[in-house]
Structures are given as C-alpha cells and as structure tokens.
Amino acid sequence: MPRITDERRAANRAQIVAAARRCFSRDGFHQTSMPDIAAEAGVSVGAPYRYFAGKEEIILEIAGEAFRVMFDPVERLVDAGGEATVADLVAAAVEPVSRGLTVDASGQAVPVDELLRCAVQAWGELLRHPELRQQAGAGFERVRTRIADALRNGQRAGSVPTELDPDRGARVVMALLHGFVLQYTAFGLEDTAGFMHDLRVVLSGTGLLRGHH
Numbered sequence: 001m002p003r004i005t006d007e008r009r010a011a012n013r014a015q016i017v018a019a020a021r022r023c024f025s026r027d028g029f030h031q032t033s034m035p036d037i038a039a040e041a042g043v044s045v046g047a048p049y050r051y052f053a054g055k056e057e058i059i060l061e062i063a064g065e066a067f068r069v070m071f072d073p074v075e076r077l078v079d080a081g082g083e084a085t086v087a088d089l090v091a092a093a094v095e096p097v098s099r100g101l102t103v104d105a106s107g108q109a110v111p112v113d114e115l116l117r118c119a120v121q122a123w124g125e126l127l128r129h130p131e132l133r134q135q136a137g138a139g140f141e142r143v144r145t146r147i148a149d150a151l152r153n154g155q156r157a158g159s160v161p162t163e164l165d166p167d168r169g170a171r172v173v174m175a176l177l178h179g180f181v182l183q184y185t186a187f188g189l190e191d192t193a194g195f196m197h198d199l200r201v202v203l204s205g206t207g208l209l210r211g212h213h
Contacts, residue, residue: 012050016038016048016058017058019037020040020041020055021062023037023040024117034054056132059132062115062122063119063125067139069115070094073092074146076092077092077150085203086169090177094195097180122136140174144167149166151164
C-alpha cells in the first residue's frame, strides 16, 4: 500500500474535524460518538482513530479553534500598537462573527455559528474536563494579558481612563466578549452592528470606559 502523503493526511484530518464540528454543533458533544463522526465524514469507523486518540481530543481542537476566531483579531489589534479603547477591543472580536464565515487552521471556510455553538458547549466541559480547562485557562490568560497591555497603551495615549486598573479592565473586556458569544448563540442576538453601536454609546456615556464614534 503506498504511503499517504502529508498533504493527504492533513486533508483527511481536516475532513474529520469538520465532520465532528458539524455533529457537535447539531447534536452536542455527549450525543455524538466517534462512529457518528466517521459517518458524517464519509470514512470508515476506524479512520478517526488514525488522527485522534478519541472524541475528547477532537473537542479540545475544535474548542481552541472557536476561541481563536474571536481572540486572534484582538491580539492583532494589540500588536498593531496605537491607542485602543475597550470598545475597539470588543469590536475586533465581534467583527468576524458578523461576517458569518471564517477560515479554520486548515484553510477551509467554516460557519461561525458552528464554531460558537461548540464554544458554548465547551464552557460546560471545563467543569468536568481538567485538560480542557487547563488549555482554555492558558489561552484566556494569554489574551487577558495582551488586552491589559492594550489598555495600558490606551492610558498612555489618553483614550483609556487612568483610574481603570488594566488587569481588572481586561477581565471586563473578556466578560463582554463571553456575554456576546452566549447571547449570539443562545439568545437570538443577530444585529451585531447594532450591538457594537450601542456598546460604544454605553461605554462612552459612563465616562469610565470610553469608546470612539
């Protein structure tokens, strides 16, 4: 039997991940079995085990991908430097959601809805899955630290009030993002542009967390 190429192996793996994401989004983690994933992918029952030790490993990958979609733009905004308000940071994360489609690590187009449904389910898994909690915690802390740095830059530029503690303020930004994901996924928030408009109004109106218009 000829040796499978790296490209073919990567394509097969991406096919299985995409199938698992559809199953998880539609039926939930616990209602989805490895045979279900194989059937959705159109491969043999044993094929997923050539790439993953089990379902939990696929959950870890998809959950990480879901959060990457929102937080990568935030980190890019921080990397760009300059002044960034709380509203700017939230807007950077919300913008990919408004597009409806994103691109996963393999370069395939993915419905954002699928990813966010998996993300919400993953939060529940944090309570019973130490490895997922550890991975999510490390990712959370990395992004929180970057957001805190952006808030410090904003303070130096005068766009973020000096009385705001950047480390605690970063948690406020993360809380806004998590709340947005939950409302978008579970509670019918569809008008992302309206959400961002009103967020900027609310933040600038407080006088504490300013937002650009």
